[in-house]
Amino acid sequence: MKTKRISLAVATAVAAFATGAAQAQVSDNVVRIGVLTDMSGAYSDLAGQGTVVAANMAVEDFIAKQKPNFKIEVVSADHQNKGDIASNKAREWFDRDKVDIVTELVTTSTALAVQKVAKEKNKLVLMSGPASTRITNEDCNDVTVHWTYDTYAVANGTAKAVTKQGGKTWFFLTADYAFGHSLEKDATDVVNGNGGKVLGSVRHPFPGSDFSSYLLKAQASGAQVIGLANAGTDTTNSIKQAAEFGITPKQSLAGLLMFITDIHSLGLKSTQGMYLTEGFYWDLNEETRAWSKRFFERHKRMPTMVQAGEYSSVLHYLNAVKAAGTDDTQKVMAQMKKTPVNDFFAKNGKIREDGRMVHDMYLLQVKKPEESKYPWDYYNVRATIPAAEAFQPLALSKCPLVKK
């Protein structure tokens, strides 16, 4: 009796394995990918329509190479940077439109909202755009992967590398709200830990427009490096005004959260010499150039790290669906975590148990106008920050999923 049962179980297992390998068990035979992003607001430049282009490219490349026996559809929506619209859209997609996965989600408040919805509905989320480390700490869950960067990686990467390269004295210009405070605190720890010294900091209201008095304080401090612990228009405005005051290039600026689109809109004249950290630069090597040129043909702009990360995450997901032979949430997640991420965006990237995708980050310095030879030639790559150092170590994680 017992042997009979075992053999039956074996037979079932073998049968299941065989069918699984032979044909994909994808629900209703369509994998639907939702791109939920900011199409009209402050982040539409660095994410927006470009991420939809990137997602479509990933789907086309996957179909051309893997010839899957299931269909793939991409849907997209504008969350207008509002948590309730994002949450509503995600629920609707999961409940009504049979969307399997939501991606992108620039703006942390929308990301956190959708993360909860996805957990409730047991669906996957791949986040390329949002910045907060909360996503993989206090709010982490087993259906979320945070792909491209986070505040820890960009702030600490810059602070550490700049301090090591001789920028020993720092002064922080900090946006006066939780995000600015946490950027400043993280960066301060890193500067102190690497033999640097923080001479002081000044907090400006958020959002600010006139930074003159704060910049003069920073100038008077005589610090070698002025760390910008702010984001978006606050950062671009403080950079413009720093150039007008003649602070740069005598003192150098370090942007703790910046994107290539910020450099593009500010121009090299006012940004030259700045240090920043990004997860991707289009002009790194042959592979990134080849992909980015394809992207440029369709979007008329070079990709940001968020857009490149979107491609990478969608492709990794599709490969996992094919390899697992199913679109079942937990099975695909297990497959994604098991397989290293290898494409033009990341080399041997790995998804940790807290949902953080760790990969190399790049310390970049903005070129002088005369060094820039062709359009979008903006950065000198100063250092590659290895994946193991770039992101918050698991030992410091506040994520309950991490076993210590």
Add this chain to the structure above:
Amino acid sequence: MTVNKNIGFAALFLLGLLAPVLIYPVLVMKVLCFALFACAFNLLLGYTGLLSFGHAAFFGLAAYAAGHALKVWELPTLVGLVFGTVSAAALGWLFGLLAIRRQGIYFAMITLALAQMVFFFLMQSSFTGGEDGLQGVPRGTLFGLDLADDMTLYYVVFIICAAAFWLIYRTINSPFGQVLKAIRENEPRAISLGYDVGRYKLLAFVLSAGLAGLAGATKMLVFTFASLTDAHWHMSGEVVLMTILGGMGTVLGPVVGAGVIVSLQSELADKVGSLVTVIMGAIFVICVMAFRRGIVGEAMALYRRMVGEKV
């Protein structure tokens, strides 16, 4: 006319009961919450003639207060909603005390300034989670019903909103409401008739703030989070848009306005992308230029013209 009205309300009630079967329930809940918000606002703008530009403060504060009560203090859902509503009403009382001393544009500016202070308070405080918002609030249970189920929650939200609409309707048609309308039409005359105008205005303001708070707390329950969007001045602007588009000073105008705006925001999100804000702006301009009485106001005027009734 009264018979017609009653039939109309009964039909609406029935429509509300059936709506979640036909349309996605979370969207209908959102429409209901904003409809309540706009109705509360209309009580002030349409019936008392006070343009408040700070109603997002009540909406947002109540969402945070209720969320904090449910998530951190782990109070029952009903207590959380009441707490949110009462906090908003208390804030309304404070705002009202200061603001009703002035009229017109000054009144609007004072409410805007006070609301901005509330916004910065919410952004800076640690309990609100700053710009990330207060996330992952449990919906809990109500009278043994599990609110995690969207359908169950829908009927709870529907009953809350229907009760609040009824309250607003009763208020408008009560002697108190008559006095409010008198103040709207001619304030000096209302004073000369012996009414304590300041007290009436303050009471209307508190009532409106409290109901706006109820809308905010209910919306928080639907989406299980509160964020700065709720308290941002854009939200104060949006509710003005909803009320004017639907028809201010009409009972159903704000409901229609909220329905149009919310469903446009949601349905256009994946169709036109960045054009959403442009379309909203265009609608507002067309509304103000071409049909100033709003959708419901124009429809009622048309109906009256057709039956030849005198206004």
